[in-house]
Amino acid sequence: MANRAPAKPVIERLRGIPSRVSLVWLLPLAAALFALFVLWRAYVDRGPLIEIMFESAGGVEAGETRIRRRDVNVGKVEAVRLADDLNSVVVEARLDPQVAPYIDTGTRFWIVNARINTTEISGLSTLLSGAYIEVDWDDQPGERRTEFVGLTEAPLTTRGLPGMRVTLDAEEAGYIYVGSPVFLRQMEVGRVERRRLSEDGSQVLFDVFVSAPYHKFVFPETRFYGVSGVEASFGAQGASVRVESIAALFTGGIAFENSETSAASVPILKDGTNFQLYGNRAEALDSLFESTEDNRYRYIAEFEGSVKGLRPGAPIEYQGLRVGSVVEVSVDLPDSEAEQQRVFAVLQFQPARLGIAEPTPEILQATMARFVEKGLRVQLASGNLLTGSLLIKLVEKSDAPAASIDLTAEPYAALPTTPSNIEAVTADVETLIGNLANLPLDSLLAAATDLLRNTSDIVASTEMKGLPAQLSASLNSINAATNDLPTMMKALTSASQNADDVLQGLSPDSEIYIELAAAARELRVAAKSIAAFAELLEENPNAVITGR
Amino acid sequence: MATSHDSLGLTAQQAGLARCGHCGALHRLSAESQCRLCGASVRSRKPNSLQRTWAFLIVGLMAYIPANLYPIMLTTSFSGNTSDTILSGVISLAQSGSVFVALVVFVASVVIPVAKFVIIAGLALSLHFRWAMSENKRHVLHTITELIGRWSMIDVFVVAVLAALIQLGAILTIEPGVGINAFALSVVFTMFSATSLDPRLIWDGVDRGE
Numbered sequence: 001m002a003n004r005a006p007a008k009p010v011i012e013r014l015r016g017i018p019s020r021v022s023l024v025w026l027l028p029l030a031a032a033l034f035a036l037f038v039l040w041r042a043y044v045d046r047g048p049l050i051e052i053m054f055e056s057a058g059g060v061e062a063g064e065t066r067i068r069r070r071d072v073n074v075g076k077v078e079a080v081r082l083a084d085d086l087n088s089v090v091v092e093a094r095l096d097p098q099v100a101p102y103i104d105t106g107t108r109f110w111i112v113n114a115r116i117n118t119t120e121i122s123g124l125s126t127l128l129s130g131a132y133i134e135v136d137w138d139d140q141p142g143e144r145r146t147e148f149v150g151l152t153e154a155p156l157t158t159r160g161l162p163g164m165r166v167t168l169d170a171e172e173a174g175y176i177y178v179g180s181p182v183f184l185r186q187m188e189v190g191r192v193e194r195r196r197l198s199e200d201g202s203q204v205l206f207d208v209f210v211s212a213p214y215h216k217f218v219f220p221e222t223r224f225y226g227v228s229g230v231e232a233s234f235g236a237q238g239a240s241v242r243v244e245s246i247a248a249l250f251t252g253g254i255a256f257e258n259s260e261t262s263a264a265s266v267p268i269l270k271d272g273t274n275f276q277l278y279g280n281r282a283e284a285l286d287s288l289f290e291s292t293e294d295n296r297y298r299y300i301a302e303f304e305g306s307v308k309g310l311r312p313g314a315p316i317e318y319q320g321l322r323v324g325s326v327v328e329v330s331v332d333l334p335d336s337e338a339e340q341q342r343v344f345a346v347l348q349f350q351p352a353r354l355g356i357a358e359p360t361p362e363i364l365q366a367t368m369a370r371f372v373e374k375g376l377r378v379q380l381a382s383g384n385l386l387t388g389s390l391l392i393k394l395v396e397k398s399d400a401p402a403a404s405i406d407l408t409a410e411p412y413a414a415l416p417t418t419p420s421n422i423e424a425v426t427a428d429v430e431t432l433i434g435n436l437a438n439l440p441l442d443s444l445l446a447a448a449t450d451l452l453r454n455t456s457d458i459v460a461s462t463e464m465k466g467l468p469a470q471l472s473a474s475l476n477s478i479n480a481a482t483n484d485l486p487t488m489m490k491a492l493t494s495a496s497q498n499a500d501d502v503l504q505g506l507s508p509d510s511e512i513y514i515e516l517a518a519a520a521r522e523l524r525v526a527a528k529s530i531a532a533f534a535e536l537l538e539e540n541p542n543a544v545i546t547g548r
Numbered sequence: 549m550a551t552s553h554d555s556l557g558l559t560a561q562q563a564g565l566a567r568c569g570h571c572g573a574l575h576r577l578s579a580e581s582q583c584r585l586c587g588a589s590v591r592s593r594k595p596n597s598l599q600r601t602w603a604f605l606i607v608g609l610m611a612y613i614p615a616n617l618y619p620i621m622l623t624t625s626f627s628g629n630t631s632d633t634i635l636s637g638v639i640s641l642a643q644s645g646s647v648f649v650a651l652v653v654f655v656a657s658v659v660i661p662v663a664k665f666v667i668i669a670g671l672a673l674s675l676h677f678r679w680a681m682s683e684n685k686r687h688v689l690h691t692i693t694e695l696i697g698r699w700s701m702i703d704v705f706v707v708a709v710l711a712a713l714i715q716l717g718a719i720l721t722i723e724p725g726v727g728i729n730a731f732a733l734s735v736v737f738t739m740f741s742a743t744s745l746d747p748r749l750i751w752d753g754v755d756r757g758e
Contacts, residue, residue, distance in 0.1 A: 022596035024744075028606040035610060064629050130629065 047075065047097040052133070054150040057089045058111045059131030067093050067109075067133045074099045074135065091150070093133070104142025109135050110151035153178065155193060162212035163190070164269060168224050168254065170277035173204045175228040175252030182208055183227065183255040189214035192254060206277060208254060216267040217258065224256045224277045225284035257284065283313065296361040297351055298327065298412045299368070299405075301378040301392065302344045304419070309390040310380065316347055317381075318394040324349040326392060346412065347378075347392060368405060368415065375400050377418035489530050559751065566592040594746040601672050604741035608734045609665060615731035621707050624721040633727060634658065634703070657703040657731065660696055664738050667693050668745060675749050686750045693742045700735040704728055 054060070057080050067075035075095035083090045095103060112134045134154065170176075173195060182190030190210035198205050210218055254277065278284035307329055316324040325348055332342040351364050368376075375398045383391040395418065403416035560566060566577045570588035575581060581590045594600075619631035632640065634657050641650035667689050674681050707728045714722040 022599040022603065024596065024600045024603040028603050028610065031607045031610050035614075063631070 045097060047095040047100050048103060048144065048146065049078070049092060049094050050103060050146050050148060052091045052093065052109045052148045052150045053083060054089045054091060054111060055152055057091070059113055060089075060091055060111060060133065061130070064130065065091075065132055067095065067135055068112075069099070069135050069137075077133065091133070099137075100144070101141035102137040102139070103144060104137070104140075105145055106140075106142065107135060107137040107145070107148060108151055108155060109133055109148055110154045112154060161209075162215075164210050164212075164215035164218065165193070165271040166208050166210065166218065166268075166273045166275055168206040168208055168275050168277035169198070170204045170206065170226070171279070174226050174279070176206060176226055176254060177252065181253045182210060183253055184214055184217055184257075186255075187214075189217075206254065216269060218256065218268050218273075219258055219266070220268060220273075222256050222258050222275065223284035224254055224275050225281050226252065226277060226279055227255045227281070228252045255281070257281070297324075297349045297364055299347045299349065300344045300409060300412045300414045301347055301417050302342050302409075302414055303380060303417055305343075307343055307345065307380065307390065309383075310345060310392070311389065314383065314389065314391045316349070316392040316394065318354070321353065323353040323394070344414070345392065347415070365405070365413070371396075372403060372405055372416060374398070376415075377403075378415045379418050380420040382420075486534070489527050489534070493527050559748075561592045561748075561752070566590050569594075593748060593752070594744065597744055597746040597749060598672055598675060600744035601668060601741050604737045604744055605665065605668050605672070608661075608737035608741055611730045611734035611737060612661060612665075613730075615727050615734050618727035618730065619725035620703070620727035620731060621710070622723045622725050624723070625719065631725060634731070653703060653706075656700055660700045661734065661738065664693050664697055664700075664742065668738065668741050671745060671750075683750050687747055690742070690745060690747050690750070694739075697735070697739045697742055700738075701732070704732045704735070 059065075060077055060080055062077055062080045065077040066073045067077070073096075075093050077091055077093045079092040081090055081092075082088075110133070111131055113131050133150075136155065176192060176195065178192055178195050180192045181188045182192065190208055192206050193209050194205075194207035196205050196207075197203070208224075310326060310329050312326055312328055314326040315322045316326065326345050327348045328346040330344055330346070332344070334341050349364065354364070354367065356363055356367060371394075375396045377395055377397050377400055379393045379395045380390050381393040383389045397418055400416075400418055405416070406414040561577065564577045566575050566581075567573070568575060568583035568586060568588055568590045571583060571586040573583055573585045575583065575590045577592050582588070583590050616634055619633050621632045621637065623630045623632070634653075638650050638654045638658070641647075641653065671686060671690060671693075673679070674686065707722075707724050710722045711724045714720055
C-alpha cells in the first residue's frame with residue numbers, strides 16, 4: 001500500500017456560473033408541451049358527436065365499430081347504451097370533422113351485417129371484421145343535426161345515385177319483397193326499396209327505384225305489373241305461361257312495359273309519381289283497354305239467365321278483334337213484383353279500336369246506333385271451354401228482330417243482346433252425358449261388386465286369417481334354420497372328413513370304397529351348397545320368401 | 549446527524565477527496581476536474597442530483613397517465629377486436645382464471661411503478677427537507693428501487709413478443725397499443741430518476757441537493 005497522497009486531478013476549467021437550475025428540466029417541460037399539443041390537437045380535430053337510435057345494437061361495440069361511407073372510415077362509435085325508455089339503443093359516434101358539414105337531415109345510418117337471403121349475399125366481410133355502421137348523405141351541406149334514427153335495413157340505393165323513385169299501388173303484396181328486381185324487357189333496371197301498407201290499410205305501396213338511364217322509359221302511360229317467376233294463367237284466350245327471370249322465380253319482381261303510343265309521350269323523370277301495380281302482365285295490358293278514368297265510352301248489355309264465367313276484364317271482340325273489355329258484371333234485383341231482375345255487364349269500349357280516329361261519345365254512339373240498326377247484337381260467347389270463362393262478342397245478325405240502343409237504361413246506355421249459342425253447347429254436353437248414362441254401367445258395376453265381394457270373402461276366411469301367423473312361424477323357423485346352418489356345415493365337413501379317413505383304410509378297388517367315395521363327394525357338395533345358401537341369406541334375407 | 553457522522557468517521561468529501569465515477573481512481577477534490585486516468589469528470593457528488601431526480605420522476609409520472617388510459621395491446625380476431633389497457637388486461641386475466649399471471653402483471657406494471665414513484669419522491673423529499681429518517685433504511689430503499697425498476701419492463705417485453713409472434717392475419721393478430729409506448733417511457737424515465745439520485749446525499753445529511 002503506497003502512502004502517497006492521491007494525485008491532484010488536472011484542472012481543466014472552472015465552472016463560471018454555478019448552474020442553479022439543471023438543463024434536465026427541459027425534459028418535463030417538453031413532455032408537458034407535447035401532452036398539451038396532443039390534447040389540443042385531439043380537441044381541435046374531433047368532429048361532431050352524434051346520436052343514432054337503432055332498434056338493436058346488432059354487433060355495434062363502443063370504441064370498436066367504425067362509421068363508414070363507401071368503405072372509408074369517417075367516424076367511430078364511442079358509446080352504446082339503451083335509450084331512456086329502454087326500447088331502443090342509442091349509439092353515440094364521433095364523426096370526422098371533414099364530413100361534419102354533410103351530416104344534416106338527409107343523412108341516413110344503418111348497421112351493416114352479413115346478409116344472406118334469396119336476393120343477395122352481402123356484408124360477408126363483416127363476419128371477420130365485425131359489424132359497422134354505414135352512413136349515406138347527399139352531396140349538399142346542410143343544417144347540422146346531432147340526433148338520428150337509424151334504418152333497420154340497408155337502403156338498396158344510396159343517395160345521389162341517378163335514377164327515379166316511383167310509388168306503386170297494389171291490391172296485394174304478392175311475392176314482391178324489398179330488394180326484388182324491377183325489369184324492363186327482362187332487363188333488371190331497378191329495385192324495390194320499400195314495401196308498406198297505405199295509411200288506411202287498403203293498399204300495399206311499393207317504393208321502387210328505377211336507375212338511370214332506364215328511368216327515362218317511365219312514361220305516364222307506363223304499366224307496372226308483378227312478375228312472380230313462372231306466370232301461368234287461364235283466361236278466355238286459353239292458357240299462357242311466361243317466365244320473367246330465373247331470379248324472379250324465387251323472389252318475385254316487378255316489370256314495366258310501355259305501349260307503342262307512349263313513345264310520343266314525355267318521360268316523367270322526377271320522383272314521387274304514383275302508378276298502379278297490376279297483378280300480372282295480362283292485367284296490365286288489359287288495363288290499356290280499360291282506361292278506367294274515361295267512362296264516357298261505356299255501355300251496358302243485359303242478359304237473360306246466368307252469366308257465370310263472365311268476369312271483369314273479359315274481352316269484347318268484334319270479328320275476332322278486341323275492341324274493349326268488361327268492367328263490371330252486376331245484377332239488379334227487382335224492387336217490386338212488376339220489375340224483372342236484370343243481369344248486366346258494363347262494357348268499356350276503345351273507340352280507337354273501332355276505327356274512330358278522334359272519338360267523342362257522340363260519334364261512338366252514332367256509329368253504334370248505325371251498326372245496331374244493321375243487326376249488331378251483343379252476345380255471350382264461350383271463351384274457353386276448359387275454364388268456362390266467357391267473353392263478349394259483337395255479332396251481326398241480320399235476321400234479328402229490330403232493336404235500338406236503349407238510352408234510358410241505367411247506369412249507361414244499353415246495347416241490344418241476342419241469345420248466345422252457349423245453350424247449344426250445353427245441349428251437346430247434355431247429350432254426351434245422356435250417352436254416358438246409357439252405357440251398361442249397371443252390369444259392369446254388378447260384376448265389379450261380385451269381384452269385390454269374392455275377394456273380401458277370401459280375405460275374411462279363417463284360412464287367410466291364419467296366414468299371417470303361419471307366415472311369421474315359418475319365418476321364425478327359417479331364422480332358426482339359418483342359425484343352425486353353421487353347425488350343420490361343420491357336421492357335414494367333419495362327416496366328409498370322417499369318410500375320407502374311412503376311405504384311407506380301404507382298398508380302392510372294393511365296392512364299399514367306391515360307394516363311400518361317392519358319399520363323401522356328395523357330402524362336400526352338400527356342405528358347399530349350404531355355405532352358398534347361408535351367404536345368400538345373409539345378403540338377401542327375402543330370398544327365403546321370394547326365391548333367388 | 550452528527551452522531552452518525554461520528555460513528556462513520558470522515559466522508560471522502562469532508563476529507564477533500566473524490567473518486568472518479570468511471571474508473572474509480574482517487575483524486576483530490578477540486579471544483580471541477582477530469583480524471584487523470586480515463587478523462588471522465590471527477591465529482592464528489594452527482595451534479596444537480598435532486599433536480600434531475602425530480603425532473604425524470606415528473607416525466608415518468610406524466611408518461612404513466614397515458615400508459616394507463618390507452619390500450620397497451622390490440623387483439624384482432626374472428627370474434628372481433630379487443631383492446632386492453634393495463635388494468636382491463638389484469639382484470640380479464642383474473643376473470644379467465646389465470647390469477648397468478650394476473651398477479652405477476654399487476655405487480656410488474658402497477659405495484660412496482662407506483663412503489664417506485666412513491667419511494668423516489670419520498671427519498672428526494674426527505675433529502676430536500678432533511679427529514680429525520682434512518683440513513684440505512686433510506687439507502688436500502690434506494691437500492692431496491694434501482695433493482696426492481698427494470699422488472700417493470702416485463703410488461704413491455706410481453707407485448708413486444710406477442711406482437712412479433714402472433715401475426716396470423718385475419719385469424720388472430722396482436723398489435724402493440726399506444727399505451728405500451730407510454731409505459732415503456734415511464735419505466736425508462738423512472739429508472740433515470742432512480743439513478744440520478746445520488747445515494748451519498750443520504751449520508752451527507754447537510755447537502756442541499758446541489
